[in-house]
Amino acid sequence: MKILIVDDTNTDRLLLKMYLSKLEHDVIEAVNGEQAIIQYIKDANELDLILMDVQMPEMGGFEAVSKIRSIQESRNLEWVPIIFLSASAEAEDIDEGIRAGGDDYLIKPIHQKVLSAKMLAMQRIADMRHRLILANNVLEAQASTDHLTGILNRRALETVLDREVARSKRFESAFSFALFDLDHFKRVNDNYGHDAGDFVLAEVVKRVSQGLRSDDALGRVGGEEFGVVIFNCVGKKARDACERYRQLVAEKPFIFNGIEIKTSISVGCVAFDIKTDSRESIYKKADVCLYEAKGAGRNRVVYQE
Template sequence: MNILIAEDTQSDRLLLRFYLEKLGHTVTEVVNGEELFNTVKDGYDDWDFLIVDLNMPVMTGEQAAREIRALHSDSPEDWIPIIFLSGSDNDADIERCIEAGADDYLVKPIQHKVLAAKLMAMARIVAMRNKLVGMNKRLEALSTTDYLTTLPNRRAFETSLKEEVAKASRYQQSLSVAVLDIDHFKNINDQYGHHAGDEILQQVAERLQEGLRGGDVIGRIGGEEFALCLPHTESKDAFRACDRYREVISGMPFHYNGAPLTVTVSVGVAAYREGVTQLDLIKLADSALYDAKRAGRNCTVERD
């Protein structure tokens, strides 16, 4: 492991380095809190552990730890274990260190076996924590990803759209939304079975992704419904862009078990207006979509 030592007393620093290297770790030294903070700030991911003396010149270990914890306060998964060193076993000093962001506390003079045990215990905590973070990320991905197409699901799409609506309102930017619905999708399921319908949904998603403009966001928001967020796009430009998305679907046949299938989509487009929410925009695009269905399907309709 890569361990960064912050210790202003040379003899303590050399002894600590000797112990750590004997345990097989790679060691880097700094001599005050300011050097510690700057070193971590410039290479946060370089370090597996920080071992920090409490009382150091320029910036104390306590101050440095608070600054280091503040670097990634909004990203709790970015965490480096910090072990404090001090000649004091005073309860108040230990409490201050823990409050500053320490994970453990060692009283000088350091005992080799105690240090080794502390590092071993901390390494187990790190391993368990990393496993938990990984599991949480996978769960988050599952909760925001459509299982069939791997596109963002409705929840994730609405979250992205909400952010774009906020930007459009704050910076007076254009924004459009479209809803695409596969025409006569029930007929595909009835004639070929639901497995065929699933394959068509996957192929539609792939084709839309391949034709996706830079900056646009696509999601699957319903059974055979997809939605598009088109930032920085005025109504007329959105209509043209979405009609090209429609042509991407209808321009070439799809295939199931080697047989060609003609698949088309109807598209409804709505542009952002001040005061509307992301849900309002989707409803407006849905309304335009129904007009496209009534107009004969396989067409794009823009909501004024």
């Protein structure tokens, strides 16, 4: 495990570090509560356990742990177990420690066998915690991913768009939003079957993805319609980006079971106006531009400042 030891007494801290190093744990140190908070913020995603002394100058262990738990909650960080270390065996102190956010309480001086047994138990908890984090990450990815194309689904794309709208209004930064769909896609399904249609959708995503910058977000809105959040980009650069997507799709046919299938996309793109726009309004504007592109003959881009 990666363990943070917080203790202002050098001998106690070094003794703990020696014991834990012998048990092959990775140990980092802090000498007071304030330093513990700084170290926690730095290593929050890697820590498996915090051993926190109660009696320390400036900021004691109870206060430091209370602040660490507040940081966890406000930043939506993963829970990390915390064990208090104290020379006091008073029931009131133990109660206060658990209420402050601690998960266990060890009395100093700590016997080496007791520490070893406690670390074995904490290792089991750490292993279980890692499995739960991995499982949650998988579930989160499944909930935000379109199963056919592997890109963001509509809900996840709208979340990205919401964040970018908020960021743009706060920092007065520019971005564009594009909607595109496949021209005459129904003909693909009718003429070649739904397997061919699914193949073309997935291949269109691959081609468009080649034209995306690393920061831009592509998502499937539904059916054959897709959206792109084009960060920090408006005007000619945003229009050129959409032209790049269009050309990548139209430049050559798709080959499905030896059959050539030609398709193209129509694109509607708008720049976000920080004074008047919202997520809903920019979405509607992009949709209007998309229908203008289709009405003008398809396989083209309509961009609106």
